[in-house]
Amino acid sequence: MNSKKTILVTGGAGYIGSHTIIELLETTDFKVISVDNLSNSSVKTFYRIEKITGKKVVNYEVDLCNKINLEKIFENEKNIVGIIHFAAYKSVGESVSDPHKYYHNNINSLLNILECCLKFNINNFIFSSSCSVYGNISQLPVKEDTPFGKAESPYAYSKQVGEEMIKDYTTAYPQLKAIALRYFNPVGAHISGLIGESPINKANNLVPIITQTAI
Ligand SMILES: NC(=O)c1ccc[n+]([C@@H]2O[C@H](COP(=O)([O-])OP(=O)(O)OC[C@H]3O[C@@H](n4cnc5c(N)ncnc54)[C@H](O)[C@@H]3O)[C@@H](O)[C@H]2O)c1
Numbered sequence: 001m002n003s004k005k006t007i008l009v010t011g012g013a014g015y016i017g018s019h020t021i022i023e024l025l026e027t028t029d030f031k032v033i034s035v036d037n038l039s040n041s042s043v044k045t046f047y048r049i050e051k052i053t054g055k056k057v058v059n060y061e062v063d064l065c066n067k068i069n070l071e072k073i074f075e076n077e078k079n080i081v082g083i084i085h086f087a088a089y090k091s092v093g094e095s096v097s098d099p100h101k102y103y104h105n106n107i108n109s110l111l112n113i114l115e116c117c118l119k120f121n122i123n124n125f126i127f128s129s130s131c132s133v134y135g136n137i138s139q140l141p142v143k144e145d146t147p148f149g150k151a152e153s154p155y156a157y158s159k160q161v162g163e164e165m166i167k168d169y170t171t172a173y174p175q176l177k178a179i180a181l182r183y184f185n186p187v188g189a190h191i192s193g194l195i196g197e198s199p200i201n202k203a204n205n206l207v208p209i210i211t212q213t214a215i
Contacts, residue, residue, distance in 0.1 A: 004031040006079045008122075010113065011087030012059060013041035015197040016128065016183070018049060019190060020084060025053040033077060034059040035070070036087060040199050048194040064109030074120040082124035085113055088158070091204045092132065095155035106158035107165075114169050117176055129163055129180040132156035 007024055011017040012034025018041075024032045034046070036059055043059070050056050062069045064087055074080065088106045089095070095102040110127070117125055133156060134142050135149020151157035166178045187207045189196025197208045 003079055004029070005081045006031040006033055006077055008033055008035065008073075008077070008080050008083045010035045010064060010083065010085045010109070011041075011128075012036050012057065013038055013043065013045040014086055015199070016186060017084075017086040018045045018195050020086070021049055021057055022052055022190060022195075025049070025055050025057070030081075031079070032057055033073075033080075035062050035064060035073060037061055037063045038200075039063075040089070040201050042198075042200060045195055052190065052192050052194055064112055065105060067112045067115070070112050070116060071119070074116050074122075080120065080122050082126070083113060083117065083122060084126045084128075085110065086128045088128065090130075090155065091201070092153045092155045093204055095153050095158070099154040102154045102158050106155075107161060110162050110165060114165065114176075117169075118173060123175050123177055125166070125176060125178040127162060127166055127178060127180045129182045130156065130159045131182050131184040133160050133163065133182060 007030045009017050009021055009032060012021050013036040017034065017036070021032050021034065024030055034057055038061060046057050046059050060073050062073060064070055087109055089102050116122070132152065133148050134146055135156070136152055137146070137149050148160050151160050163180050166180060170176050170178050185205060197211065199208060203209045203212050
């Protein structure tokens with residue numbers, strides 16, 4: 001049995017998740033697995049990751065909102081020591097026209113994965129938050145201790161609530177260590193050109209709109 005320490009990346013077929021998997025495979029000794037239901041990505045990403053790194057990554061094609069199926073992954077993968085949680089819907093505009101889709105997906109998936117951290121004793125958790133938690137702020141630059149502003153969209157609010165949920169969990173269960181990363185606008189692609197930002201849904205950020213037009 002392979003007893004290598006394992007990092008679970010949620011949203012591993014997505015833009016930031018796939019690049020993170022490559023970094024983990026190339027710079028650490030962890031085994032890396034992914035949970036991605038491919039709602040905004042393609043399974044081809046994993047073939048490309050294998051081409052770049054020479055390593056196979058198992059992806060569980062499971063919806064994180066399905067707690068029963070999610071728990072089965074943890075029962076199967078006994079050596080998970082940390083989780084990097086990227087999976088979420090991320091279109092600000094779509095979240096305004098379809099708030100239920102965003103609250104349902106972004107909140108339930110986080111709640112389920114936090115519950116799995118407790119149930120399966122996983123104490124290291126990284127959350128993909130967003131610069132949108134600062135709202136439409138007038139004072140720049142923002143810093144880590146800049147307070148949240150008024151959320152400008154359900155997407156932004158789902159990230160604020162996500163951070164608050166994590167704070168509450170780490171307070172109640174101090175063995176759980178967590179950090180939230182508040183990205184601004186990540187751009188770029190792996191130097192091989194094999195993977196980059198390539199959403200299957202309509203692009204909303206400036207750079208993917210440019211690249212999709214070019215393609
Ligand atoms: N890209 C950006 O500009 C940006 C900026 C700030 C924050 N973020 C955050 O970073 C994270 C990753 O962003 P990205 O650009 O890589 O997005 P992405 O859409 O490329 O990747 C997210 C992945 O999660 C998967 N997913 C979504 N819901 C799921 C679910 N319920 N179960 C299983 N898989 C699911 C999708 O299929 C997709 O592959 C997101 O949480 C996003 O909100 C992104």
